[in-house]
Amino acid sequence: MKKTILITGATSGFGKAIATRFAMDGNDLILTGRREALLLELSAELRKKYKIEVLSLCFDVRDMEAVELAISSLPEEWKEIDVLVNNAGLAVGMNPIHEGIIDDWERMIDTNVKGLLYMTRFVSPLMVERKKGHIINIGSVAGKEVYPMGNVYCGSKFAVDAITKGMRIDLVSHNIKVTQVAPGAADTEFSLVRFKGDKKRADAVYKGFQPMVAEDVAEVVFYVTTLPDHVNINDLVIMPTAQASAVNFFKV
Numbered sequence: 001m002k003k004t005i006l007i008t009g010a011t012s013g014f015g016k017a018i019a020t021r022f023a024m025d026g027n028d029l030i031l032t033g034r035r036e037a038l039l040l041e042l043s044a045e046l047r048k049k050y051k052i053e054v055l056s057l058c059f060d061v062r063d064m065e066a067v068e069l070a071i072s073s074l075p076e077e078w079k080e081i082d083v084l085v086n087n088a089g090l091a092v093g094m095n096p097i098h099e100g101i102i103d104d105w106e107r108m109i110d111t112n113v114k115g116l117l118y119m120t121r122f123v124s125p126l127m128v129e130r131k132k133g134h135i136i137n138i139g140s141v142a143g144k145e146v147y148p149m150g151n152v153y154c155g156s157k158f159a160v161d162a163i164t165k166g167m168r169i170d171l172v173s174h175n176i177k178v179t180q181v182a183p184g185a186a187d188t189e190f191s192l193v194r195f196k197g198d199k200k201r202a203d204a205v206y207k208g209f210q211p212m213v214a215e216d217v218a219e220v221v222f223y224v225t226t227l228p229d230h231v232n233i234n235d236l237v238i239m240p241t242a243q244a245s246a247v248n249f250f251k252v
């Protein structure tokens with residue numbers, strides 16, 4: 001049966017691929033992000049290609065009032081959200097802690113932790129009311145292991161790991177599934193954002209091994225929503241075959 005799926009950060013990378021995967025299955029989508037032109041372009045493409053309904057909402061997940069307004073002003077027919085994918089996130093900079101750039105830290109914590117919390121706070125009551133729903137948080141291998149100069153990014157993803165567990169405990173009595181999907185290296189806009197547009201440095205991250213592509217992660221996010229009502233994947237780590245841990249890669 002067709003569902004309504006809300007995906008944050010749908011303008012690129014995992015979010016865009018997740019949107020496309022759910023569209024292929026005939027589901028209706030609420031897509032969010034800050035780059036409005038990309039959101040509108042993707043929405044139009046998916047509507048046309050898959051004959052689905054798409055609502056695009058342009059806002060910054062760090063802006064609590066904007067998140068509240070976006071969700072509270074959803075038209076009635078869009079309020080029955082079956083799946084929330086908390087995907088919007090980023091790494092900014094890679095410095096040792098004593099040289100860290102405070103603004104980079106704020107951006108990561110505000111987006112990866114507080115943005116995810118704001119979205120959850122305003123969407124989960126709609127699920128509680130219906131006694132039904134599935135929240136999928138995109139964590140990271142960086143939320144399982146800390147690596148050199150990952151400090152604050154890793155901290156933000158460890159927070160996602162802990163918050164996911166807490167959400168599951170609080171929502172279990174409301175029949176709401178909570179899943180974390182924690183990927184390793186995937187070639188998206190992630191490294192370009194982390195290295196502030198330095199394409200050479202971003203490309204170097206994926207040299208010598210085959211990273212995942214966004215569609216690999218999207219397939220798994222889709223998969224966790226296909227299980228029977230009484231079954232939930234709590235936590236799923238997905239890596240390139242050539243990556244054994246946060247820092248161990250088989251490179252040629």
Ligand code: NDP
Nearest residue numbers: 009011012013014033034035060061088089186188189190
């Ligand atoms: P991308 O940079 O390709 O996509 C990030 C998405 O997040 C964009 O759509 C961006 O949209 C959105 N976003 C970022 N900041 C905000 C904000 N303040 N408000 C709203 N939307 C925002 O990277 P990925 O697809 O790789 O990243 C998606 C998630 O996956 C992140 O949480 C990341 O930490 C995680 N991850 C990535 C891995 C990788 O190797 N690529 C591995 C493990 C986890 P816009 O700019 O339009 O706002």
Ligand code: 8X3
Nearest residue numbers: 140141142184185246
């Ligand atoms: C992104 C993966 O290893 O670059 O979360 O932190 S990593």
